[in-house]
Amino acid sequence: FDMFILAFVERLFRPTYRKDDFVLGKKLGEGAFGVVYRVSLAKKPSSKKEGDLVLKKATEYGAVEIWMNERVRRACANSCADFLYGFLETSPKKGAEYWLLWRFEGEVTLSDLMLSKEFPYNVETMITGKVQDSPKGLERENRIIQTIMRQLLFALDGLHSTGIVHRDIKPQNIIFSEGSRTFKIIDLGAAADLRVGINYIPKEFLLDPRYAAPEQYIMSTQTPSAPSAPVATALSPVLWQMNLPDRFDIYSAGLIFLQMAFPALRTDSGLIQFNRQLKRCDYDLDAWRKSVEPRAGLELRRGFELLDLDGGIGWELLTSMVRYKARQRTSAKAALAHPYFDREGLLVLSFMQ
Numbered sequence: 001f002d003m004f005i006l007a008f009v010e011r012l013f014r015p016t017y018r019k020d021d022f023v024l025g026k027k028l029g030e031g032a033f034g035v036v037y038r039v040s041l042a043k044k045p046s047s048k049k050e051g052d053l054v055l056k057k058a059t060e061y062g063a064v065e066i067w068m069n070e071r072v073r074r075a076c077a078n079s080c081a082d083f084l085y086g087f088l089e090t091s092p093k094k095g096a097e098y099w100l101l102w103r104f105e106g107e108v109t110l111s112d113l114m115l116s117k118e119f120p121y122n123v124e125t126m127i128t129g130k131v132q133d134s135p136k137g138l139e140r141e142n143r144i145i146q147t148i149m150r151q152l153l154f155a156l157d158g159l160h161s162t163g164i165v166h167r168d169i170k171p172q173n174i175i176f177s178e179g180s181r182t183f184k185i186i187d188l189g190a191a192a193d194l195r196v197g198i199n200y201i202p203k204e205f206l207l208d209p210r211y212a213a214p215e216q217y218i219m220s221t222q223t224p225s226a227p228s229a230p231v232a233t234a235l236s237p238v239l240w241q242m243n244l245p246d247r248f249d250i251y252s253a254g255l256i257f258l259q260m261a262f263p264a265l266r267t268d269s270g271l272i273q274f275n276r277q278l279k280r281c282d283y284d285l286d287a288w289r290k291s292v293e294p295r296a297g298l299e300l301r302r303g304f305e306l307l308d309l310d311g312g313i314g315w316e317l318l319t320s321m322v323r324y325k326a327r328q329r330t331s332a333k334a335a336l337a338h339p340y341f342d343r344e345g346l347l348v349l350s351f352m353q
């Protein structure tokens with residue numbers, strides 16, 4: 001009951017917004033389910049010319065995305081971009097649209113950073129806040145990639161502990177927050193909240209095939225259709241144990257780890273080709289390695305070399321994430337305790353961590 005009062009009071013004093021409050025800036029993204037803009041408040045022009053908020057005008061799935069963001073801001077705020085407010089906006093022209101508002105976290109996603117020739121050194125500069133002058137090489141690159149993976153798994157652990165599966169983990173949905181100098185997850189439009197049964201029925205058509213785990217469906221097909229909310233609350237911890245839906249995100253995070261180690265897999269075509277090869281190897285990464293390593297070029301060999309540092313613990317972690325059977329994949333919490341993370345990462349100069 002206290003929690004309810006707190007949530008109510010918090011909601012009461014949080015600023016609310018209406019359509020006319022915003023000045024639209026640059027379009028940041030456009031998908032099948034919505035358009036995203038950088039915006040500023042009309043009454044309080046931002047010090048930055050481009051505005052310090054992000055607005056998503058979403059279709060019917062916006063309702064789920066608002067629900068997920070409200071849950072996140074109470075339970076694991078640091079995992080995701082800072083959500084401010086969501087509301088339903090109806091107009092004669094456009095009908096019903098959900099408007100969602102976040103703080104503008106920063107200019108670049110992990111995708112932008114990974115596609116640069118400077119990767120991973122560009123990330124090192126952003127995290128530490130200065131250009132480091134130590135000699136470039138595998139050890140240093142591994143340390144940067146390890147820090148990115150730790151931040152990603154930390155954010156995922158927060159979501160999963162809250163009962164939320166993201167289902168669309170990919171570099172485009174990981175934003176670098178300039179304020180906290182850490183990576184945060186965005187885009188909860190395809191997420192499922194298993195504790196209360198929201199978006200319980202898998203919408204497999206929402207999933208990005210490049211990063212999707214082979215099971216596709218989050219819950220096994222034997223799972224009965226969505227129970228009503230109170231029943232789902234009582235049952236879902238059991239279902240969670242049985243089906244381990246969080247391992248879907250772990251597979252996607254494993255593919256991102258792989259892309260960071262192998263530059264050739266960072267392009268769409270490279271990743272699609274890899275997915276085809278892995279499928280042919282029955283999703284066995286060791287078999288894939290055996291098939292490509294003998295005829296590998298310099299760049300591919302360098303990726304294996306990076307993952308083989310410190311007795312191959314990087315490769316060990318990777319293979320514990322990218323596995324055919326969800327049940328055999330590690331969890332975000334267990335991954336964070338993996339010896340790969342024993343070695344010191346980058347020092348994050350922020351007040352947040």
Ligand code: ADP
Pocket residue numbers: 028029030031033034035036054056081082102103104105106107108109172173175186187188189
């Ligand atoms: P969709 O993928 O459905 O178009 P996203 O929520 O992924 O929508 O947002 C689209 C793009 O907008 C992101 O890839 C990112 O570049 C940018 N973006 C989204 N949220 C933020 C935020 N809080 N801060 C900065 N940029 C953001």
Ligand code: MG
Pocket residue numbers: 172173187
């Ligand atoms: Mg997105």
